[in-house]
Amino acid sequence: MSDHPPTKGSIGAVSLIRVRPEKNERRFYALAVDVDLFGCALLARHWGRLGTTGRQRLDAHETVATALGALATLERTKRRRGYWDRKE
Template sequence: MYLRRIEHTANLYRYYRLQIVRGLFDDWGLIREWGRIGSTGRMRTDWFDSEDDAKDARFELHMQKAKRGYE
């Protein structure tokens, strides 16, 4: 899932990427990457016991970002 927030008047060009991956030990990871469009961003991985937990966390983050203007 790739989200963007662009506000030309505020010189704001941001992105937020969410990806669910399977781990080596039957766990699931939610990879988050964020930063300014066109630059290398920051990355964080949170691990979960099940795919459903990872999907729930992704949905919560998606809703938080939508409230802040990400599309």
């Protein structure tokens, strides 16, 4: 997965960036909720420096609603830390 926004097939998706040239900082953070083949809701988190492959983490949740709640919480936290919507 690259630093591009999550796919449009996601139930919920957010793509954020934070650029601070004075600190040589160019970061991305993408979140998406999907359902796997077994019906488990997965919150995919993908982050790193713009232009790199970055890192990825998948968190399993019992329901889509709890995964979307976790997505909203993480999005709120990132926005408080200076991230904003990625423009395509």
